Amino acid sequence: MTDAASSTAQRFTEQLRQANLTQWEQAVGHRFVQELFTGTVPDAVMKQYLIQDHRFLDSFLTLLGGAIATADTFEARLRFGRFAGMVSGDENTYFLRAFEALGVTEAQRQQTPDATSTKGFSAIMREAAASRDYTAILAVLNVAEWLYQDWATRAPAQLPESFVYTEWVTLHDNPFFNEFVAFLRSELDRVGPGNAALAHDFFQRAIGLELAFFDQAYQVAA
Numbered sequence: 035m036t037d038a039a040s041s042t043a044q045r046f047t048e049q050l051r052q053a054n055l056t057q058w059e060q061a062v063g064h065r066f067v068q069e070l071f072t073g074t075v076p077d078a079v080m081k082q083y084l085i086q087d088h089r090f091l092d093s094f095l096t097l098l099g100g101a102i103a104t105a106d107t108f109e110a111r112l113r114f115g116r117f118a119g120m121v122s123g124d125e126n127t128y129f130l131r132a133f134e135a136l137g138v139t140e141a142q143r144q145q146t147p148d149a150t151s152t153k154g155f156s157a158i159m160r161e162a163a164a165s166r167d168y169t170a171i172l173a174v175l176n177v178a179e180w181l182y183q184d185w186a187t188r189a190p191a192q193l194p195e196s197f198v199y200t201e202w203v204t205l206h207d208n209p210f211f212n213e214f215v216a217f218l219r220s221e222l223d224r225v226g227p228g229n230a231a232l233a234h235d236f237f238q239r240a241i242g243l244e245l246a247f248f249d250q251a252y253q254v255a256a
């Protein structure tokens with residue numbers, strides 16, 4: 035290991051990732067991610083993924099609300115607030131445009147039941163928010179955003195033509211998003227070591243859900 039690598043390994047967030055590296059890499063290198071990069075996700079899978087993920091966004095905003103409520107600095111509250119604005123704006127409209135492009139109707143969205151992993155995410159995000167524990171909230175946020183940034187930054191330079199694919203990559207790899215992930219990590223590096231067992235517990239469970247979430251998209255009858 036190089037000096038640079040060993041000093042990054044000291045970071046608390048890096049320790050968390052290393053402790054769950056197998057599942058982390060399985061999620062980041064998932065078939066869904068590979069097919070997203072080449073624009074070859076079967077339509078039925080993409081539809082299912084986006085229907086479920088639009089619901090993920092709803093619980094995610096609950097969690098961001100918890101972060102705004104429990105952060106211990108004004109600067110952090112402002113950052114979460116700006117991020118909540120982006121998610122409620124650009125990211126939400128991406129979903130609506132994608133549903134239209136893929137021909138997903140309002141009725142289809144309503145009739146599709148929650149996948150088990152969608153329910154699991156909703157539960158863990160509500161649990162973390164309700165705990166009013168900034169460390170627990172940060173652990174879940176770190177997995178959700180950092181893991182997505184990790185796969186998005188591994189995308190090839192040449193992306194598929196359709197915005198449905200391309201924008202899902204660029205929403206998770208752009209200066210605003212990358213800065214937010216750096217902020218999330220530095221916050222968890224700062225407060226996590228004081229409550230390490232709790233951080234590990236939420237981090238590990240959230241990674242399992244990320245993997246299950248990608249898997250569930252392929253469980254639809256194509």
Ligand SMILES: Cc1ncc(CO)c(N)n1
Pocket residue numbers: 087090177178179182244247
């Ligand atoms: C399941 C899942 N995890 C993470 C993200 C990134 O916010 C997302 N949109 N969906």
